[in-house]
Structure formats: C-alpha cells, structure tokens
Amino acid sequence: MPYKARSESVVLKTLRILNKRMKLTEDDQRYYQNQEKGYEGEVQFDVFTEMLQRNCYILNDLLLNNNKSSFQLDSSLIFQGTFSLFEVKNFEGEYVYDGEYFKTLSGLDIQNPLDQLKRSKLMLSQLLQSLGSKLTVEAYVIFINPQFTLYQTPPDLPFILPTQLNRFMSKLDQKPSLLNQSHKNLADKLISLHQTESPYTQFPIYEYEQIKKGMTCKVCHTFSVFVTGKKMVCKECGCEEMVALAIMRNAEEFKLLFPERKITTNIIQDWCRIVPCKKTISRSLGKNLKIIGKGQWAFYE
Ligand SMILES: [Zn+2]
Structure with a gap:
C-alpha cells in the first residue's frame, strides 16, 4: 500500500473534460496525450513498487520546493538507509543515446531525462539535508513501456530499461529495511510539504460559451x-x-x-x-x- 497514493492531477482532469467538450488545438491535444501517457506509465510503475515485500514508505507523486524552485518526484521509496527516487518515462519506440543527447531513431532531439533526474536528485538531497535526514539519495529513470528500446546506453547510467525492471525491483527488495519513527516523520513531513499546483503546468484557454x-x-x-x-x-x-x-x-x-x-x-x-x-x-x-x-x-x- 502506498503511504501517499497517486491521483490524477488537476490539469489532467481538466484536459480530459475539455477534450470531450471542445476541440483542443493541436498543441493542447499533444500536451493532453502526453499527460495521459505519462500518468498511465506512472500507474504501471506503481504496480511494481506495490509488489515490494520489504518495509518501505512509498510516496507517489510529490511536488516539492527547494530554494523557491519546484521539483517533482514521480515515485519515491524510503528505505532504512536510502531514499530512492524514480523518474518514470512512458516513451515508446526506438531511441538513441549518444553520450549527451537523447534522440529518436529519426534524429529528433528529446529532452534528456538524465538532466531532469540530476536536478531532482540535487534538489531532494538539499531538502533532506535541511530536514536533518541522513538518507543517501539514489535516483533512477524508469522506462516503463515494453515497446521502448534505447541504443548505445552505457551500462553505468541510472537508466532502467523495461527488460531490466524485474531484476532491478528484486534488488530493491533486498535492501535492509528496519524502519523507525524518523522514517515515518520524514514521510509525513514530505507529504505536508507537497504542493498541489505545479508552476510548470499549462492550461488551455477556454470560456464557458465555447464549451459543449x-x-x-x-x-x-x-x-x-x-x-x-x-x-x-x-x-x-x-x-x-x-x-x-x-x-x-x-x-x-x-x-x-x-x-x-x-x-x-x-x-x-x-x-x-x-x-x-x-x-x-x-x-x-x-x-x-x-x-x-x-x-x-x-x-x-
Ligand atoms: Zn455510455
């Protein structure tokens, strides 16, 4: 059972309603599909974290602040000595990693998930430090979609490909995990710091008259x-x-x-x-x- 459950964001709920009640622009439609797909991937990863047998606090979807900057954690697990954070990507198809850039096979540049991961890891480490926590932060990008392939991935990157996911989860399940009050306090504190509105979300513009x-x-x-x-x-x-x-x-x-x-x-x-x-x-x-x-x-x- 997750300690903090996941639910659809306000923006996704809004987009779903707008999609059936008005014609979204091409941009908004793409944005909506991405949101829907991202959420779907996160829910799929939840199935894996909920199968863990070890004691840990599962915190889904945290939006936190550090030094006035927001950062989002798709999925977090608090173990005895580590805080594992996961960025979940529901990419589909063939991609190439060329050391710095993340591209589709046809050469289209995609935002490198590693950049986002590094930022979240740094932000979280600073926040945990300010809260007096000594947990070591581990960060991974989970590629959840079985139809995803990444060529030229160096093995030392914190990328978990679909074919590695089961083995990776079994490894997590071997972590020492004697939890005490300080772990619970940290989980509660992070939940209390969770923000509901992300500054990064974009809402389509609409008026009552144009809605079906x-x-x-x-x-x-x-x-x-x-x-x-x-x-x-x-x-x-x-x-x-x-x-x-x-x-x-x-x-x-x-x-x-x-x-x-x-x-x-x-x-x-x-x-x-x-x-x-x-x-x-x-x-x-x-x-x-x-x-x-x-x-x-x-x-x-
Ligand atoms: Zn019906």
Missing part, C-alpha cells in the same frame, strides 16, 4: 444520454445511472473548469441541458453541497 454543454455518460463519456424518470440512460453503451448522481458528476466537471463561478441551479441546468425539471437539480445539489443564501440568490458550495 450537456451530460456525458460515466462509462463511454459520450453525450448520447437521455433522462427517463429517475434514470439517465446511454444510447451508446446502455449504461444507466441515477439522474441525481449524474447531475453531481457533471456539476463536478463544471466546478473543475470554472472554479471561480458560483454553482446555482440555473447554471447547472444550463450546463446539463437535458434535465427539464429545476427541482431535480436543486434537490441533487442540496443533498451533496452546502446551500448559501435563499431563493433566486442561493448558490452551492
């Missing part, structure tokens, strides 16, 4: 849904959901896209489109959120 309104199916995410009685039914996949729950799920999407807007019965009705009865909406909102104010000025938080 309507409810979407919780399974296939299409707009092919209709309301009948207390249920919402999907024509595409046949999924049924209680209208009250579907309203809340779609209202959550509205809230995520427009956090500064007040949630009112009228706006959620406009957002959902297919619920004719205002009362159904206000009842659903009232059950799950706190109502503030009265009558036509009431809103929910």
Whole structure:
C-alpha cells in the first residue's frame, strides 16, 4: 500500500473534460496525450513498487520546493538507509543515446531525462539535508513501456530499461529495511510539504460559451444520454445511472473548469441541458453541497 497514493492531477482532469467538450488545438491535444501517457506509465510503475515485500514508505507523486524552485518526484521509496527516487518515462519506440543527447531513431532531439533526474536528485538531497535526514539519495529513470528500446546506453547510467525492471525491483527488495519513527516523520513531513499546483503546468484557454454543454455518460463519456424518470440512460453503451448522481458528476466537471463561478441551479441546468425539471437539480445539489443564501440568490458550495 502506498503511504501517499497517486491521483490524477488537476490539469489532467481538466484536459480530459475539455477534450470531450471542445476541440483542443493541436498543441493542447499533444500536451493532453502526453499527460495521459505519462500518468498511465506512472500507474504501471506503481504496480511494481506495490509488489515490494520489504518495509518501505512509498510516496507517489510529490511536488516539492527547494530554494523557491519546484521539483517533482514521480515515485519515491524510503528505505532504512536510502531514499530512492524514480523518474518514470512512458516513451515508446526506438531511441538513441549518444553520450549527451537523447534522440529518436529519426534524429529528433528529446529532452534528456538524465538532466531532469540530476536536478531532482540535487534538489531532494538539499531538502533532506535541511530536514536533518541522513538518507543517501539514489535516483533512477524508469522506462516503463515494453515497446521502448534505447541504443548505445552505457551500462553505468541510472537508466532502467523495461527488460531490466524485474531484476532491478528484486534488488530493491533486498535492501535492509528496519524502519523507525524518523522514517515515518520524514514521510509525513514530505507529504505536508507537497504542493498541489505545479508552476510548470499549462492550461488551455477556454470560456464557458465555447464549451459543449450537456451530460456525458460515466462509462463511454459520450453525450448520447437521455433522462427517463429517475434514470439517465446511454444510447451508446446502455449504461444507466441515477439522474441525481449524474447531475453531481457533471456539476463536478463544471466546478473543475470554472472554479471561480458560483454553482446555482440555473447554471447547472444550463450546463446539463437535458434535465427539464429545476427541482431535480436543486434537490441533487442540496443533498451533496452546502446551500448559501435563499431563493433566486442561493448558490452551492
Ligand atoms: Zn455510455
């Protein structure tokens, strides 16, 4: 069990909603696919860390600060004497490493994951020092995708290729790991220092008017849904959901896209489109959120 679980970032959740409710620009679409792929790779690596038998604290996805600079750790393991950090890459296809540069086989330069790893390692070492921890920091880039090949990799680089992953994890599982209160304190401290908003994320620009309104199916995410009685039914996949729950799920999407807007019965009705009865909406909102104010000025938080 991870001590700090992983969840989708706000930017990934936002991009998912935008992707179904508007046409993303080519850049945003690429950015979205990268985010989705990166997250998928991290989740795949979680399967490996969770299989470890040794005692260790698993901290997934930490965003920390050191000297006013942020750095992100995809995955961290606290053992008795070492702090292992992992940068997870879900690259697919054939790549070449030529000593300094990381390239695709066709010659396209990719940001060298080693640079990012070195930076994270340095930042973390300084932070641990300032927290009084004496753990040795080890850092690795994990290439998680089985379809990834890297040519000319010198064996002394901290790169773990897909074919090496199982053996690498077994080695980790042999680390001495008597954990005490100081390890727990460190894990708790790092979690308390975790930031939720990364300065590096880029959000697409959008406005309420350009976003496609309507409810979407919780399974296939299409707009092919209709309301009948207390249920919402999907024509595409046949999924049924209680209208009250579907309203809340779609209202959550509205809230995520427009956090500064007040949630009112009228706006959620406009957002959902297919619920004719205002009362159904206000009842659903009232059950799950706190109502503030009265009558036509009431809103929910
Ligand atoms: Zn469906």
